[in-house]
Amino acid sequence: MKTIFKQLRFYFGTLIFLISTGLSPSVFGQAYSFAVDKIGSGKPVIFIPGLITSGEVWQPIAQEIANNYECHVLTLPGYAGQAPLSEGPYLERFRQEILQYLEQNQLEEVQFVGHSIGGFLSLMIALEDHSAIEQLVIVDALPFFAQTFNQDPQLGFDEVAARQYMDSFSKFDEVQVRQYRKQVAQSMTKQEKYWDKMVDWAMLSDAQTEAFSTYEMLGNDLRERLSEIKVPITVFAAFDENPDFPTFTKEAVEEMYTSQYMHAPNLELIIAEGSRHFIMLDQEEWFLEQLSSVLK
Known part of the structure; x- marks a missing residue:
């Protein structure tokens, strides 16, 4: 009898979640607003891409480890052609839905690998202290990015700034926007073969999702809350020497990341x-x- 009540609580809890988030249940499970490409077998690894980036960016890595791990490669709603959510708050709804995904699929010993805003989202997810989460791998993401360029950043979601960011693109035609996106892509990776692909992902992304999720991250300071995360965190920080910025050194990068993650216990x-x-x-x-090596 207790087992039946547990199943009923889980079933109705799932329905309540679906209603509150505007999602639709499918016949054989739950429909999610994010896309999932699942490959391989073994302990689960959830890959989360960065801002307006397709999960395709993680496919080369996922393919290589699929013999040992069950890889769940996500593309977040509103990014790279994935249908957007009807409304925000975006990061919080991403977080809730991914946690629901763990529950629905009964995943255990989960390792998260998140890039950029996907890394920030992984930190948000781990603050839940969910028993299924085993460790985090954060790729070039900080718990309070706004502090790196503003010593007195505004906390909380700045909708005015987000909408101004959205409106800035309306001043340019598609060719000009693509040129801007190409310049951004070139600053983000040395790999020329990915530049046009990254531009395509950006052009297919929902403008409001991009703007709002960005400013939600910028207004959210997770630094002190990192002490609540009990699982190990491995952070990869990018450094590429640039003669135009002589003060941007490896030591400066290390100091910045060490300072931002100083409250992380592991x-x-x-x-x-x-x-x-x-x-x-x-x-x-x-x-x-x-x-x-980290996943082992």
Whole structure:
């Protein structure tokens, strides 16, 4: 009888979640607003891409480890052609839905690998202290990014700034926007073969989701709350020497990340030299070797 009541509580809890988030249940399970490409077998690893990036960015790495791990490669709603949520708050709804995904699929000993805003989202998820989460791998993401360029950043979601960011694109035609996106892609990775693909992902992304999720992250300071995360955190920080910025040194990067993650009780910091923001693209073989060691 107790088992039946547990099943009923889980069933109705799932329905309540679906109603509150505007999602629709499917016949054989739950429909999620994010896309999932699942490959391999073994302990689960959930890959979360960064802002307006497709889960495709993680596929080369996932394919390499699929013999040992069950890889769940996500594309978040509103990113890279995935249908957006009807309303925010976006990061919080992403977090809730991914936690529901763990429950619905009865995943255990889960390891999260998140890049950029996907890394920030992984930290948010781990604050739940869910028993299924085993460790986090954070790729070039900080718990309070706004503090790196503003010594007195505004806390909380700045909707005015988010809408101004959205409106800024309306001043340009598609060719000009693509040119801007291409410049951004070139600053993010040295791998030329990915530039056009990253532009396509950006052009297919929902403008409001991009703007709102960005400013939700910028207004959210997780630094002190990292003390609540009990699982190990491995952080990969990108460093690429640039003669135009002589003060941007490996030591400066290490100091910045150490300071931001100082409240994390179980942290390993790895500096990825010769890498721009997309470490897994710029140093694919090295990153794969490092990640394989961490996941073990």
